[in-house]
Structures are given as C-alpha cells and as structure tokens.
Amino acid sequence: MAKLNTNSNVYTIVYATIVVIIAAFLxxxxxxxxxxxQDANVENDRxxxxxxxxxxxxxxxxxGKYNExxxxxxYLSETDSCFKAEVDGQQKTVIPVKGAGLWGGLWGYVAVDADGETVFGTYFSHESETAGLGARIAEQWFQDSFKGKKLFKxxxxxxxxxxxxxAPxxxxxxYYVDAVTGATxxxxxxxQMLKTSIAKYVEVLKGNAAPVADPNEGVTVEVEEYEVVPTIDHPVEPKVEEMED
Amino acid sequence: MSLFSKENGAIFTGPLNLNNPIAVQVLGICSALAVTSQLKPAIVMGLSVTVITAFSNVIISLIRKTIPNRIRIIVQLVVVAALVTIVSNILKAYVYDVSVQLSVYVGLIITNCILMGRLEAFAMQNGPWESFLDGIGNGLGYAAVLVVVGFVRELLGFGTIFGLTIIPEGAYMEAGGLYINNGMMTMPAMALILVACVIWVHRAVNKEENK
Incomplete structure (x- = not known):
C-alpha cells in the first residue's frame, strides 16, 4: 500500500469528514x-x-397505582392541566406547580382535598439547588409540613x-409553612411558585371551571411527537457557576 | 509479546496505585467533587469514565497511524464526545434515577482531563490492547478514589450507604439522641478536603517510591 501523506490538506479534510459522518450516524x-x-422512564418519573x-x-x-x-x-388550556384523583374514596385535585429557585427551575405537585382549600400533600423537586440547603425542599419533611394548610384567604x-x-x-x-434554614x-x-401556579386553577378548585377538550385528542401521530405533554423534564442548560449563598 | 506479560500488567496496575490519576497526577478533580455526595452516583460515574477511557483509548489507538497530526485533538474529541453521548443515553434508558443525579456531569466527562491525557500521552503511541489496559487501569484508579470519597461523604453527610440507613434513628437529635448529620459533607468543599486526605495518605504510604 502506498504510503499516504497524512499531512496533506485534502487528506485532513476527507478524514475529518468521514470521522464526523460515522459519529453522526452512530x-x-x-x-x-x-x-x-427513555420516554417511558421520564413518564414513569412524572x-x-x-x-x-x-x-x-x-x-x-x-x-398500576397511577392508573388506579x-x-x-x-385541561384548562393547551399547556395547563391538572388531575382529579381518588385516594381511599376521597376526591383530590392535583395541581402542577412550576417556578424558579436560586440556580434553576423548581417544579412540583400540590394535592388538594375535595373542599378545594385544604392541602392533602405536596411534592417538590428542583433542577440544581444547593445540596444541603435549597435542595432540602425535595425532602419529605418539608413537603409534609404543607399537610392540612389552607390555600385561600x-x-x-x-x-x-x-x-x-x-410572615405578613x-x-x-x-396559611404558611416555615422556610428552609439557609435557603431564603x-x-x-x-x-412565588405556589402563588402564581395555584392562582391558575382557582376555578377548578371551586368546582366551576370550564375545561377544554383534551388537546391531544384527534391529533395525528405526527404532530403528537412535538406536543408538549405536561410532563416535567430536567432541562440541562449551560449555566455560569456562581458563589453559593 | 504475550497479552498478559509483566509490562502489560504494569500498564494496568500502575494507575491503580503509584500513578493514580487523582492521587498522583491530580487530574479529574472537578467531577470527583461534584458526584461524590452519595456512593451510587460515584460508582456509576467511576464506571462510566472507565468504560469511556478504555474504549476511546482503543479506538484512537486503532486509528492512530491514520490521524492527521494537525487535527488529532479534534479527532480525539469527536471520539470521546460520541462515546460520552452514547453512555449518557444508555444511563437515561436503563438507570434513569442515577442519570438524573449525575445530570450535567456525564456530559462533562468529555472535559475530564484523564481522558484527553491518556489519549494524547498513551493511545497515540501504543497498540490497542495496551491502550485498553491503560484505559481500564486509569478509569478504575479514578473510580477507587471516588468510591472512598463517596463512602465517607454519604455516611457522614446523610447517615446512609447506598441509601440504606446506617446510623440508628434513635441516635439523632430529633429523636432525643446526640448525633446529627454533618451537612458540610454534602458540600463540594468537603470533597476537596477528603480528596486531599486521600492524597496525603497515599503519599505517606508510598514515601519510598515518590522520591
């Protein structure tokens, strides 16, 4: 085999092209x-x-439990939807909440009793809050402290x-729980997340909402691929690391 | 030269101890701080780096004679980036909770100094089998330090190992005991101190060889 000149311009360009094409296909x-x-995992997590x-x-x-x-x-609109659930024979409404913490997004769910006023339970998670401080909102003790609180005054x-x-x-x-120490x-x-997100669902909780039809219904499969189903993802955005508070 | 000759053995065991990437070369510190707050992500991260180092070493070694010198770093990066993306996809599909915990750090394996260092310093000059051993050795050397740090941080920071409670409930302040988890251990700064302790112990034990 003739010895190739691996330093020539043509060889370099062809080589780079082939490597990139192979990587892209793979x-x-x-x-x-x-x-x-992966989609099943994300759905399962939600x-x-x-x-x-x-x-x-x-x-x-x-x-199985979810379906039960x-x-x-x-559905309130294309993007806003909440869930009606039944736990031990009692009606609950689960409201998704979404907001921003110190370093990135926050999200969660608030389950409300049939009276449309009392908190039954909550779940919060976060994208990248400080471990040991802000990240503690994802711990059960914090979420449980909401149990039995009232939504509206x-x-x-x-x-x-x-x-x-x-508190005011x-x-x-x-009407309130104690903040996490060191994570103001x-x-x-x-x-903020609770106040803005719950406000959207006031009518549902009062029981006089006018829900729209399932926006996913009758949509062709092709479009469904791009439909933003109200699931919680974990966006990975490049961010500048700053000093912790 | 046989596959398991003494020289090849040294290529494999060197980075585990006397030439450890973290303890001796002090490479890959960034990710060592980020993913070691619990043991499970530390192990997954260690294994991911091991697999990626080994296979990118082999691939680069196989094509080392064809790589145009002027774009060799770029070719190395493409290979590493492709492998990292594949591993990240596999983690997302099969160990979803771990991939959530590792979050951006899997992607950041690409920038792990150990990988680029091994490709440039070893795989570009050596055959595939030696490069494979070198990659596995370096990856495991890195993983070993991560596991030690992850073990200490999870035990003292959360009172658990692999998520299982080790410290008895009754020992905590809340339950009237005297013990409280060390919140400092969950912060990256403590990982730096622990890594320093590992390096200290390592140097003290291997005093002779370091001279």
Missing part, C-alpha cells in the same frame, strides 16, 4: 433506538411525582413559605 442510531425506553404529592411514596407498581388513583385529567392565594416570624401580619399559621432564595422561589 449517535443518531443509538438515540433513536433508546428513545422509547407519575411517581404525582403519586408522591398524594402521599403515595415509594410505590412498587407506579404505573388518577381518574381524570382536566379573602379570595386570594395565601399559601406561602416564610422565614420564622417573618395577621396571617395565621394555617429557594424558599422564596417555592412561595
């Missing part, structure tokens, strides 16, 4: 082969989060998260 193949399994808000944590059969408990999905969403002794004057302890900004994020 990646496309792996990504499309594994996509169904279901376990909804169940956690209904105080059904660590279920062995997430799929969740009775109906109520004087027609406004009052449920909040405040530093001990820093005259707000009874029925994350706690404020949860507070």
């Amino acid at each position: 990646l496309a193949f792996v990504a499309s082969a594994l996509k169904p399994t 279901k376990s989060q909804v169940l956690a808000s209904l105080n059904l944590r660590d279920q062995a059969d997430i799929e 408990v969740i009775k109906e999905v109520v 004087d027609g406004e969403v009052a449920l909040g998260v405040y530093k001990q002794g820093k 004057n005259g707000l009874e302890t029925d 900004l994350t706690s404020n994020g949860v507070d």
Whole structure:
C-alpha cells in the first residue's frame, strides 16, 4: 500500500469528514433506538411525582397505582392541566406547580382535598439547588409540613413559605409553612411558585371551571411527537457557576 | 509479546496505585467533587469514565497511524464526545434515577482531563490492547478514589450507604439522641478536603517510591 501523506490538506479534510459522518450516524442510531425506553422512564418519573404529592411514596407498581388513583385529567388550556384523583374514596385535585429557585427551575405537585382549600400533600423537586440547603425542599419533611394548610384567604392565594416570624401580619399559621434554614432564595422561589401556579386553577378548585377538550385528542401521530405533554423534564442548560449563598 | 506479560500488567496496575490519576497526577478533580455526595452516583460515574477511557483509548489507538497530526485533538474529541453521548443515553434508558443525579456531569466527562491525557500521552503511541489496559487501569484508579470519597461523604453527610440507613434513628437529635448529620459533607468543599486526605495518605504510604 502506498504510503499516504497524512499531512496533506485534502487528506485532513476527507478524514475529518468521514470521522464526523460515522459519529453522526452512530449517535443518531443509538438515540433513536433508546428513545422509547427513555420516554417511558421520564413518564414513569412524572407519575411517581404525582403519586408522591398524594402521599403515595415509594410505590412498587407506579404505573398500576397511577392508573388506579388518577381518574381524570382536566385541561384548562393547551399547556395547563391538572388531575382529579381518588385516594381511599376521597376526591383530590392535583395541581402542577412550576417556578424558579436560586440556580434553576423548581417544579412540583400540590394535592388538594375535595373542599378545594385544604392541602392533602405536596411534592417538590428542583433542577440544581444547593445540596444541603435549597435542595432540602425535595425532602419529605418539608413537603409534609404543607399537610392540612389552607390555600385561600379573602379570595386570594395565601399559601406561602416564610422565614420564622417573618410572615405578613395577621396571617395565621394555617396559611404558611416555615422556610428552609439557609435557603431564603429557594424558599422564596417555592412561595412565588405556589402563588402564581395555584392562582391558575382557582376555578377548578371551586368546582366551576370550564375545561377544554383534551388537546391531544384527534391529533395525528405526527404532530403528537412535538406536543408538549405536561410532563416535567430536567432541562440541562449551560449555566455560569456562581458563589453559593 | 504475550497479552498478559509483566509490562502489560504494569500498564494496568500502575494507575491503580503509584500513578493514580487523582492521587498522583491530580487530574479529574472537578467531577470527583461534584458526584461524590452519595456512593451510587460515584460508582456509576467511576464506571462510566472507565468504560469511556478504555474504549476511546482503543479506538484512537486503532486509528492512530491514520490521524492527521494537525487535527488529532479534534479527532480525539469527536471520539470521546460520541462515546460520552452514547453512555449518557444508555444511563437515561436503563438507570434513569442515577442519570438524573449525575445530570450535567456525564456530559462533562468529555472535559475530564484523564481522558484527553491518556489519549494524547498513551493511545497515540501504543497498540490497542495496551491502550485498553491503560484505559481500564486509569478509569478504575479514578473510580477507587471516588468510591472512598463517596463512602465517607454519604455516611457522614446523610447517615446512609447506598441509601440504606446506617446510623440508628434513635441516635439523632430529633429523636432525643446526640448525633446529627454533618451537612458540610454534602458540600463540594468537603470533597476537596477528603480528596486531599486521600492524597496525603497515599503519599505517606508510598514515601519510598515518590522520591
């Protein structure tokens, strides 16, 4: 075999092209082969989060329990939907909440009793809050502290998260939980998230919402691929690392 | 030269101890701090780096004579990036919870100094089998330190190992005991101190060889 000049320009360009094409095909193949399994995992994770808000944590059969408990999905618009659930014969409404913490996104679910006012359970998670501080909102003790709290006062969403002794004057302890120590900004994020997200579902909770039809219904498969189903993903965005608070 | 000759044995065991990528060369520290707050992600990260180092070493070694010198770093990067993306996809499909915990750090394996260092310093000059051993050795050397750090951090920071509670419930302050988890251990800064301790112990034990 004739010795190739591996330093020539033509060889370099052809070589780079071939390497990139091979890599591209390989990646496309792996990504499309594994996509169904990955989507199933994401969906499963979302279901376990909804169940956690209904105080059904660590279920062995997430799929089965979810189908048993969740009775109906109520669509308010293309992007907003909540769930009607039944736990031990009691009606619950599960509201998805979404907001921003100190470093990245926050999300979660709030399950509300049939009276449309009392919190039955919550689940929160986060993208990248500080471990040991803001990340503690994902721990059960914090989420359980919401149990039995009230959502509305004087027609406004009052449920909040405040530093001990820093709640607005005259707000009874029925309407707020204590913030996580050392994580003021994350706690404020949860507070804001609850207020803005729950406000969207006031009518549903009062029982006089006018739900729209399932926007996924009658949509061709082709479009469904791009449909944003209300699932929670874990966006990975490049971000600048800054000092912790 | 046989496959398991003394020289090849040394290629494999060197990075496990006397030429450990973290303890001696002090490479790959960044990810060692980020993923060691619990044992399970630390092990998965260690294994992922091992697999990627080994296979990218083999691939680069196989094509080392054809790589145009001027774009060799780019070719190495393409190979590593492709392998990392594949591993990341596999993690997402089969160990979803771990991939959520590792989050961006799997992608950041691409920038792990150990990989580029081994490709440039070893795989470009040596055959595929030696490169494979070198990759496995370096990956496991890295994983070993991660496991030690992850073990200490999870035990002291959360009171658990692999998520199983080790410290009895009754010992905690909340339950009237005297023990409290060390929140510092969950922070990356403590990982740096623990890595330093590992390096210290390693140097103290291998005093003779280091001279």
